[in-house]
Amino acid sequence: MSTIAERAAIRRRIQAVGLWLATFLLMVIMCLPGLWVVLAAFRPNREILAKPPIWVPQQLTLNNFAKIFGFGSDQVGIPVLAYFTNSMVIAMTSTVIALVIGVGGGYAFARFRFRFKNGLFLGLMLFRAVPGIALSLPIFMLWSRIGLIDAQLGLIIVYVSLNVPFTIWLIDGFFRQIPISLSEAAQVDGCTRWQAFWKIEFPLARSGIAAAGVFAFLTSWNEFALASQLTRTTDSKTLPVGLMDFTAQFTIDWAGMCAMAVIIIVPALILTFLVQKHLISGLTFGGVKG
Amino acid sequence: MTPFLLLLPAILTMLFVVALPLIFSFYTSMTSYRLTRPETIEDFIWFRNYIRLFENPDFWRAFLRTIVFLAIALNAELLLGLGIALLINKITWGQRTLRTIMMFPMMFSPILVGFQFKFIFNDNIGILNNALQSLGLTTQAIPWLVDAKLAMFSIIFAEVWMSTSVFAILLLAGLFAMPRDPIEAAKVDGCNSWQVFRHITLPFLMPFVFIAMTIRSLDVARAYDIVAIMTGGGPAGRTELLWTMIARVGYDNARMGQANAMAYLSTILSIAFTYYFYTKLVAARRYMGGAE
Numbered sequence: 001m002s003t004i005a006e007r008a009a010i011r012r013r014i015q016a017v018g019l020w021l022a023t024f025l026l027m028v029i030m031c032l033p034g035l036w037v038v039l040a041a042f043r044p045n046r047e048i049l050a051k052p053p054i055w056v057p058q059q060l061t062l063n064n065f066a067k068i069f070g071f072g073s074d075q076v077g078i079p080v081l082a083y084f085t086n087s088m089v090i091a092m093t094s095t096v097i098a099l100v101i102g103v104g105g106g107y108a109f110a111r112f113r114f115r116f117k118n119g120l121f122l123g124l125m126l127f128r129a130v131p132g133i134a135l136s137l138p139i140f141m142l143w144s145r146i147g148l149i150d151a152q153l154g155l156i157i158v159y160v161s162l163n164v165p166f167t168i169w170l171i172d173g174f175f176r177q178i179p180i181s182l183s184e185a186a187q188v189d190g191c192t193r194w195q196a197f198w199k200i201e202f203p204l205a206r207s208g209i210a211a212a213g214v215f216a217f218l219t220s221w222n223e224f225a226l227a228s229q230l231t232r233t234t235d236s237k238t239l240p241v242g243l244m245d246f247t248a249q250f251t252i253d254w255a256g257m258c259a260m261a262v263i264i265i266v267p268a269l270i271l272t273f274l275v276q277k278h279l280i281s282g283l284t285f286g287g288v289k290g
Numbered sequence: 291m292t293p294f295l296l297l298l299p300a301i302l303t304m305l306f307v308v309a310l311p312l313i314f315s316f317y318t319s320m321t322s323y324r325l326t327r328p329e330t331i332e333d334f335i336w337f338r339n340y341i342r343l344f345e346n347p348d349f350w351r352a353f354l355r356t357i358v359f360l361a362i363a364l365n366a367e368l369l370l371g372l373g374i375a376l377l378i379n380k381i382t383w384g385q386r387t388l389r390t391i392m393m394f395p396m397m398f399s400p401i402l403v404g405f406q407f408k409f410i411f412n413d414n415i416g417i418l419n420n421a422l423q424s425l426g427l428t429t430q431a432i433p434w435l436v437d438a439k440l441a442m443f444s445i446i447f448a449e450v451w452m453s454t455s456v457f458a459i460l461l462l463a464g465l466f467a468m469p470r471d472p473i474e475a476a477k478v479d480g481c482n483s484w485q486v487f488r489h490i491t492l493p494f495l496m497p498f499v500f501i502a503m504t505i506r507s508l509d510v511a512r513a514y515d516i517v518a519i520m521t522g523g524g525p526a527g528r529t530e531l532l533w534t535m536i537a538r539v540g541y542d543n544a545r546m547g548q549a550n551a552m553a554y555l556s557t558i559l560s561i562a563f564t565y566y567f568y569t570k571l572v573a574a575r576r577y578m579g580g581a582e
Contacts, residue, residue, distance in 0.1 A: 016381075016382070016383075019377070019380060019381060020381055020383065020384070022377070023374075023377050023378060023381055023388060024388070026374065026377070027388060027391045027392065030391070030392065030394065030395060030451070030454075030455075031391060031394050033406050033407065033410055033451065034394060034395070034398065034406065036406075036409075036410065036417055037402075037405075037406050037409060040409070048415060049415055051415075052424070053415075053417075053420040053424065055424075100299075101299040101300050101303060102300070104296040104297065104299060104300070105296060105297050105299075105300040107296060108292070108293040108294075108296035108297045109293075109297075112292065112293035112296075114293045114294065117293075120297070120301075122565075122568060123304075124300065124304060125504075125508070125564060125568060126561050126564055126565060127304045127308045127309070128508050128564075129507060129508050129560045129561050129563070129564040130308060130312065130557050130560060130561070131510075131511030131514070131533055131553075131556050131557060131560050132511055132512075132514070133511060133514050133533045133536050133537055133553070133556075134315075134511070134533075134536060134553035134554070134556050134557045134560075135308065135311060135312075135553075135557075137315055137318075137536070137540050137546065137549055137550050137553050138311035138312065138314045138315035138318065138550070139307075139311050140541075141314065141318065141546065142310075142311060142314060157307055158307060160303055160307070161303050161304060161306075161307035161308055164300050164303050164304065165300075165304070166508070168300060218397065221399070222398075222399030222400065222401070222402075223399075224399065224400065224401040224514075224515040224518070225511070225512075225514050225515060225518075225533075225537075228518075229537075229541060240399055240401040240402075240515075243401055243402075243405060243519075244401075244518075244519065247519065254409060254415065257405060257409075258409070261402050261405060261406070264399060264402055265397065265398065265399075265402060268397040268398075268399070269397055272393060272396070272397045273390065276390065276393055280459055280460075280463050281463070283459075283460060283463075283501070283505065284460055284463040284464070284467075284498065284501060
């Protein structure tokens with residue numbers, strides 16, 4: 001015999017489990033499209049194209065990856081390795097430069113009062129709002145005059161400017177989470193402001209700065225609109241632009257494209273999971289506490 | 291002086307890589323510049339490019355389509371994101387895991403999102419049509435990316451899939467930061483859960499909605515990537531957005547003057563959009579007493 005209280009408890013537990021299941025299902029639906037692409041990357045093309053469809057994979061293979069990297073007999077004429085190197089070099093370099101500029105700017109906004117502070121901050125943000133494809137037109141015209149079309153340097157410069165405003169927004173938020181009294185105490189004890197920054201504030205903001213770096217890296221890594229117009233050959237083409245190579249062919253190599261998609265997404269996945277906590281706190285804190 | 295020295299590299303970067311090109315773009319938008327005839331860059335025609343745009347029905351169709359696209363996509367993202375955030379906020383076990391899973395679409399490059407849905411919506415081999423046919427819901431292949439209306443739907447679907455999690459993550463952070471006392475007090479006073487949501491939760495969340503909108507407004511043009519790979523603006527220009535039209539006129543047709551005029555309008559549109567939500571954010575912040 002169960003009492004009324006016990007029955008209410010059971011009903012609440014069932015409700016909780018139901019709620020959890022519903023949310024979990026929602027998440028699965030959210031992830032399914034991505035997972036389907038990842039799965040297809042390990043399946044042979046004929047299984048993907050099969051009619052009637054083969055739902056449960058009969059065989060899993062690494063052939064698609066070997067093919068797009070140019071191993072084995074049946075190669076695909078798409079230089080993925082070169083695209084990967086370009087993407088890495090461009091994204092890394094522009095991230096490092098944007099971080100150096102962003103730490104300076106973020107610190108200035110977090111710790112100083114000066115004229116036009118709000119206007120300057122807003123101005124930086126508004127510059128970031130210019131659509132990539134709209135910005136690509138004048139950049140394309142200017143870069144072709146000074147020989148920066150189809151050069152890694154050309155893209156690096158553009159990506160630095162894309163990343164600076166948002167890096168400043170994030171880093172500004174992280175510095176403001178650190179009590180100003182810590183730096184003041186160090187200065188009373190005889191540190192210069194510069195030393196106090198390096199010995200106290202920078203180490204405390206380090207994980208936040210890393211999160212801002214990951215965000216900048218992903219922006220460069222994933223960018224397409226500008227890269228598609230400013231690059232031409234293996235000298236500077238990045239992975240997202242290279243993905244379009246497949247669609248230019250007469251028949252679409254779905255398995256190859258899926259394999260390339262996996263190559264693009266894996267570094268992004270790893271980096272985001274490493275810093276996700278700081279990323280969320282940076283985005284919200286920087287925005288709410290003006 | 292120190293803050294300006296610290297900000298100098300940032301200001302210089304933005305001036306040289308964004309402001310200067312924009313000025314050049316404005317000049318070019320008043321010439322009849324064609325890529326194939328370099329000397330035409332000196333052919334100054336004042337505002338004739340803009341006038342031609344306003345007389346061009348194709349431009350207005352793309353313009354209106356972009357506005358409708360953004361209105362539908364952003365509202366759907368906000369509502370879905372809010373729903374997901376409220377759902378996860380109620381869950382006590384495995385909350386962090388769910389939040390991590392939810393961030394999955396955020397890492398996808400827009401070009402990948404476009405490719406992924408091109409693969410899924412493909413009328414011949416796509417999982418969607420395969421599933422519908424296997425379940426016996428339809429006998430023929432539904433042309434998701436070929437029919438104009440369905441193609442627009444597919445593009446909006448991809449866009450919503452990509453960006454809903456931005457809203458969900460930020461609104462969830464807002465719900466986490468929310469004090470419990472006012473809700474308890476309202477419940478004791480006899481408010482039902484709708485009233486609590488309407489009068490306590492929602493006002494508290496508004497700054498977070500504006501943060502999400504401001505962040506989103508910075509990169510709405512990423513939809514260009516999705517359209518470029520999914521349909522390329524087709525069939526017959528029926529999924530053409532302002533951004534794909536800029537690329538087509540400027541690079542494919544080599545009519546740079548005209549394209550720059552369009553790019554300028556789209557830039558003003560984006561900046562106005564960001565400015566609007568940023569001022570809303572500042573106002574909400576002041577209302578919350580968060581301003582220094």
